[in-house]
Amino acid sequence: MKQRAMWAAVLVVGLAMAGCGSATGTGSSSSGSADKLVVWDWKSGEPSAAAYIEKAKADFGKKHPDVTVEFVAQPFDQYYTLLGAAIQSGKGPDVILFNGGGQIRDRVDALAPLDEYVAEDEQRLAGWEAFAKDGKIYAAPVTLQGHPIYYNKALYEQAGLDPASPATTWSEFVADCAAITKATGAKCFALGNKEGAGIQFWLSALASGVLTAQEYDDWIAGKRDWNSPNVKRIFQLWQEAGEAGLNNDGANSTAMFNDSFAIFQSAKAAHIIGLMSDVGHWKDFNEFLTADKLGVMDAPVVTAGTTPSLPYDGGIGYGVAKWTKDPKVAADLVRSLTSTDALTAFYAEAGAIAADTTIDVSQAGPAVATLVAEIETGKPAPHVALSSKTLDLMGRLSQQLLSGSVTVDEVVKQLAASDQAG
């Protein structure tokens, strides 16, 4: 009996000692020593980013020769899961790559504000809003992510349309699509909505032609009126496009990456709402359609009096964890990762539209020239302003809209409730 009691005592003491910590991380402990910085991202392992990382490392090495930098490339599929675990334990990388918008805003509690360190870069780089919350900047933008409407000029020509002047109103656009489908058999839109991401691109790409300027600005500022007829109109258009057969068949089971892009590249659809960061963008499309045949158009005007603009935000950007030993040094690494030299390499190798507006893009073809020219008048993308939870719900509801199992009124009602809950 005595021994049993003794063992029990040992176990209880052991458990009690181990149980002193709370289940949640305090966020006070640090990842490593002051002379080493650990960076987490999902880019540094890709060959197209190699030159970019090298340039950034060299730049940082000049400023801090005694600090070593270790890049840890995580698989993107699990990136935020792994990061969540690191944040929860209060330990992890010093410098962290984020997508702009909800992904970083949900996690600012774990990040150090960078305003005082990046003040010099604020003019040179674009897209800061996607990495800011409550007036503070939490990451510096590397690329810009936007949702331009790309179109295939060859299909326009085959249908007898002028590829240099695509439709400017929704009714003209639908008429052009009908002409293209009749002449070539190609659908109007290549749509991949398997993950529910298609609706996000749809919302952002078309909003500037549907919402009034005031509604658009209010939306971005968080004052979203889901019952406004124009907001409903965006979802009605989505439903109508599905019913009218403007999309490729089986959109709900077509993955956006890379099946829907493949549909566009193989000229089975005339338009696609793509990206301008480093995948699903002009460089990918140029490879198959050639630079001359790839066009970029503004959103068709749905509500009279609106002025369509390019929807874009900061695409990806590096932030600094609040538990890092020396935030100033970590912020310097972020500055090196967003230096003109490094970003020029990223643009040249990966084709990303970099956040640095001073980079020369004149060699990349007409589509890129159009995109870069529109950055100045562009506005933040409406879907980026929504929380991850609302976006997830919107994805499922959009699939229901396509299958006809929900009404637009029900969709905006559910989205309003989710948006209000935060």
Place this chain on the structure above:
Amino acid sequence: MPPAHRGGTRSRRRGRGTERLAPYVLVAPAVLIIVVLRLYPLLLGVNFSLTGDGERNGTVVGLDNYLELFRDPLFRTALGNVGLLVLLLPVAVAIPGLLATFIYLRVPGHRFYRSVYFFPAVLSPVIVGAIFNLLLAFDGPLNAILGSVGLAPVDWLGDPDVAMFMVVGVHVWATFGMALVVFLAGFATLDSALLDAARVDGASLPQVIWHVIVPSLSRTIQFVFVTTMIGMLTSMFGLLFVMTSGGPEGSTYLPEYYIWIQQGQMNRPALASAASTALFVIMLVVGLLQIKLLKRAGKED
């Protein structure tokens, strides 16, 4: 020689003491591992599920997460799908059972079938999922075949009424090889005299299967039931992730997938912990039922 005698008694006593202690010492590492690496994290998880996410991080919120969980239609769908899996279980067991029967009865080419049936068991779910994504695509070969015989195409992975059955079907396809092997092992213990007697009595094939093979293999069948159910409840994540990502319309969510989404994509680790705890309770109930079943099977023997 009293001193020597006393010394001998002492050493015997000490020996008895060590002997009494030995089992505890030997078992201690296993107990420690179970307690420190299994039970303690489990308790931490349950404890964590009673705290909040985001702004309420670290504060105790009682059963809020559980209430939110059961109000969430997505989690209810996930639980409903667990029920669907249980309903589909007999099919998942009957398929390898029937095929093993045919192999045992030496249909022509049975050796070939044996290896072919087992083959998918060595493929990773990710690869299986990718293969079936191609086959089941809207413009894929299966719909092309349907089209060639004049049938309308089906959106196999995009129709919420169809998608879950496709994922379960692919899971069964990919995993029944293991159950088949277990069945074949069971057949190895079958008394062939019984089969011969049945044949002499003029029993048809269905009668042989129903009256001879099924009763003789009752323990094997129960074992396959248990392992197949565990497989369905715990290892469909890879397939789901690759084939449907929980869609369309959230119709193919399972608790595991829900936990992953909440933890990783929604940044709601505490809610994910609550869902994990709920899944744990479900598994516990299912596990206990299984143990009961096995015990009953043991008694019959």
